[in-house]
Amino acid sequence: MWQNMTCFLGVLCLSVWHVDGVFGDEVKSVSVMEGQNVTLHTDDELQSQDLIEWMFGVQSPDEIIAELNREANSTSSISERLKNHVEIDDQTGSLIITNITTQHTGRYKLEITRSIVHFKYFNVTVYARLPVPVITRVSSSSESSKCSVLCSVMNVSHDVSVSWYKGKSLLSSISVSDLNIRLSLPLEVEYQDTNTYRCVVNNPITNLTQHLHITQLCHTSSGGVHGCGFTEAVIRLVVSAVVGVATVAVLVNEVRS
Numbered sequence: 001m002w003q004n005m006t007c008f009l010g011v012l013c014l015s016v017w018h019v020d021g022v023f024g025d026e027v028k029s030v031s032v033m034e035g036q037n038v039t040l041h042t043d044d045e046l047q048s049q050d051l052i053e054w055m056f057g058v059q060s061p062d063e064i065i066a067e068l069n070r071e072a073n074s075t076s077s078i079s080e081r082l083k084n085h086v087e088i089d090d091q092t093g094s095l096i097i098t099n100i101t102t103q104h105t106g107r108y109k110l111e112i113t114r115s116i117v118h119f120k121y122f123n124v125t126v127y128a129r130l131p132v133p134v135i136t137r138v139s140s141s142s143e144s145s146k147c148s149v150l151c152s153v154m155n156v157s158h159d160v161s162v163s164w165y166k167g168k169s170l171l172s173s174i175s176v177s178d179l180n181i182r183l184s185l186p187l188e189v190e191y192q193d194t195n196t197y198r199c200v201v202n203n204p205i206t207n208l209t210q211h212l213h214i215t216q217l218c219h220t221s222s223g224g225v226h227g228c229g230f231t232e233a234v235i236r237l238v239v240s241a242v243v244g245v246a247t248v249a250v251l252v253n254e255v256r257s
Contacts, residue, residue, distance in 0.1 A: 027121040031205050034102055034129055040095040040122050042110060046070060051113040052093040056082065061109035061121070068093055102126045102157070128157040133199045133210040137217050138186065145191050147218030151199035151210065152184040163200045189214055 032038050042052070052068040055061040056079065065079035066088045075088050082104065087096045093112070097104060108122040131153045138148040153162055161175035162183045174185050189197065189212070197212040 029123045031125045038097045042093040053111045054095045055109040058106040061107045127203045130208045133201045148188050
C-alpha cells in the first residue's frame with residue numbers, strides 16, 4: 001500500500017511540476033518603432049529533436065506563424081498576415097520580424113516541444129513614426145505685447161504627447177490614447193522674450209522637437225503695429241498727423257478760392 005501511495009504522490013508531484021512549467025512562464029515586453037527589424041530570442045539551447053512553434057495574436061497567441069522541426073530540418077512560415085515579414089533562425093529557433101508595422105503589435109508565444117513542452121511569451125508594441133510638430137501664430141496684440149502660438153501634430157497614434165518647454169522646464173503637455181487625431185497645444189509669449197521655447201512630440205521610445213523662433217514668427221506684421229518698436233510707432237503717428245494737417249490745409253484753401 002505504501003509503495004502504491006509513494007508512486008501516486010510521485011506522479012502527482014511530477015504533474016504539478018509540469019503544470020507550473022506551463023503557467024509560470026516568462027513574459028517579456030518589447031517596444032519598437034515601425035520599420036525596424038526585431039528578433040525574439042529563444043534563449044534556449046536547442047536539441048536535435050526539438051519542435052519549435054511561434055504563435056501570434058492581438059490578445060491571445062492562437063495563430064501559428066512559423067515553425068522549425070529540428071529533427072526533420074525543415075522550416076515553414078504559415079501566416080499570410082506576416083508573410084514576407086517573418087523568418088525563423090534554424091540554429092537558435094529565434095523569430096525574426098523584418099520591417100515591422102503597427103499591425104504586428106500583439107502577443108507572441110514560443111512553444112518548444114521535447115520531452116516536455118516549454119513556453120515563453122512576448123508582448124510586442126509597435127509605435128508609428130512620429131509626425132513633425134508645426135508651430136503657427138494664432139494671434140498677436142499690440143496692446144499687451146503678447147503673441148499666441150499653437151503647436152500641432154496630425155494623425156497621431158496611441159501614447160503620443162505634445163509638450164511645451166521653456167529651456168529645460170516643462171510648461172504644459174497634452175496626450176492622447178486614440179488613433180489618427182490632431183493634437184494642438186497653445187502658448188503665449190512676449191515679443192521681447194529672449195528665452196528658448198520648444199515644442200516636443202513624443203511616444204515612450206522616441207521624440208521630435210520643433211523650436212519656436214519668436215522674432216520670425218511673432219514680429220511678422222500683417223498690417224498692424226504689433227511688430228514695431230515704440231519709437232517706430234510714434235514716428236508713424238507723427239507722420240499720420242502731419243499728413244492729416246496738410247490735407248486739411250489744402251481743403252481750406254480750395255474752399256476760400
